Amino acid sequence: MRDLSKYKGIIPAFYACYDEKGEISPERVRAFTRYFVKKGVKGVYVNGSSGECIYQGVEERKTVIENVMAEAKGKLTVINHVACNNTRDSVELARHSQQVGVDAIASIPPIYFHLPEYSIAGYWNAISAAAPELNFVIYNIPQLAGTALTMSLFHEMLKNPRVIAVKNSSMPTQDIQMFKADGIAARGEFLVFNGPDEQFVAGRAIGADGGIGGTYGVMPELFLKLNALIISGECERAMELQYDINAIIYQMCAGKGNMYAVAKEILRINENLDIGGVREPLENLHEEDKAIAAQAAEMIRKAQDKYL
Numbered sequence: 001m002r003d004l005s006k007y008k009g010i011i012p013a014f015y016a017c018y019d020e021k022g023e024i025s026p027e028r029v030r031a032f033t034r035y036f037v038k039k040g041v042k043g044v045y046v047n048g049s050s051g052e053c054i055y056q057g058v059e060e061r062k063t064v065i066e067n068v069m070a071e072a073k074g075k076l077t078v079i080n081h082v083a084c085n086n087t088r089d090s091v092e093l094a095r096h097s098q099q100v101g102v103d104a105i106a107s108i109p110p111i112y113f114h115l116p117e118y119s120i121a122g123y124w125n126a127i128s129a130a131a132p133e134l135n136f137v138i139y140n141i142p143q144l145a146g147t148a149l150t151m152s153l154f155h156e157m158l159k160n161p162r163v164i165a166v167k168n169s170s171m172p173t174q175d176i177q178m179f180k181a182d183g184i185a186a187r188g189e190f191l192v193f194n195g196p197d198e199q200f201v202a203g204r205a206i207g208a209d210g211g212i213g214g215t216y217g218v219m220p221e222l223f224l225k226l227n228a229l230i231i232s233g234e235c236e237r238a239m240e241l242q243y244d245i246n247a248i249i250y251q252m253c254a255g256k257g258n259m260y261a262v263a264k265e266i267l268r269i270n271e272n273l274d275i276g277g278v279r280e281p282l283e284n285l286h287e288e289d290k291a292i293a294a295q296a297a298e299m300i301r302k303a304q305d306k307y308l
């Protein structure tokens with residue numbers, strides 16, 4: 001039985017780190033990785049939605065993971081999302097991921113065309129075969145990918161022994177229970193990561209082993225505390241913290257600028273960490289968003305004072 005404990009906990013989704021020209025900044029990638037090491041999170045989820053992967057090229061994504069590993073190796077569990085909109089590029093990123101020594105690779109299903117389940121399984125198994133030494137995480141995010149992980153497709157993928165987890169970003173928490181129950185029945189141990197940050201407590205309660213989230217990056221201490229409250233059985237306090245976290249998320253989403261642009265402004269304010277803006281067509285900060293981000297940053301500081 002392989003040791004899956006290295007995946008159980010708080011795994012922030014890594015944001016894209018750009019320079020002033022909007023190019024990937026290796027220095028800022030390394031600085032952001034050191035930030036997470038210092039915060040004491042379990043690991044990082046790289047090149048995912050929060051990493052703006054869909055707007056980057058293959059070589060850019062290789063640069064990101066290479067510079068994350070330069071700081072994270074041996075200190076953080078690293079899951080690298082490798083899906084591109086075609087099998088060939090996804091396979092290349094999977095091969096490269098094994099070469100740089102990540103712990104696991106992850107992949108959404110193919111996007112744009114709606115393909116039959118045997119084609120989706122073929123896509124995922126080709127990616128996994130390119131990194132035979134790595135664990136594979138199925139990424140279920142139907143609201144963005146346009147394709148849901150069905151139970152029949154999930155059972156087909158369980159035939160691949162490298163498949164160890166589902167990162168479940170669908171909104172029904174029952175999906176977590178279904179993947180967890182059938183994964184355990186098939187394997188004895190199987191992981192599910194909670195995707196929607198707003199329902200971390202609910203997801204953990206119904207069986208998620210930890211979480212991967214796009215807002216963890218601006219408040220890692222709060223999600224570490226939330227997970228600790230769940231483990232210690234302090235349900236009332238956990239619910240209270242989840243409510244305060246959700247108020248922060250809603251504030252982050254209240255601007256004209258994309259949530260990730262607001263997140264990066266919060267990092268400048270609270271952490272003196274500048275990782276640039278977001279890549280078009282994502283919307284960068286509008287002038288009025290700076291006050292919104294400043295208020296979210298203050299809400300985080302107040303929550304830290306209240307719970308930590």
Ligand SMILES: CC(=O)N[C@@H]([C@@H](O)[C@H](O)[C@H](O)CO)[C@@H](O)CC(=O)C(=O)O
Pocket residue numbers: 013014048049050051141143144168169194195196197198212213214215249
């Ligand atoms: C649809 C979406 O982006 N979901 C996020 C959530 O963390 C989301 O940002 C959060 O719940 C705020 O709505 C994650 O599940 C996905 C994610 O962080 C990633 O792939 O980088």
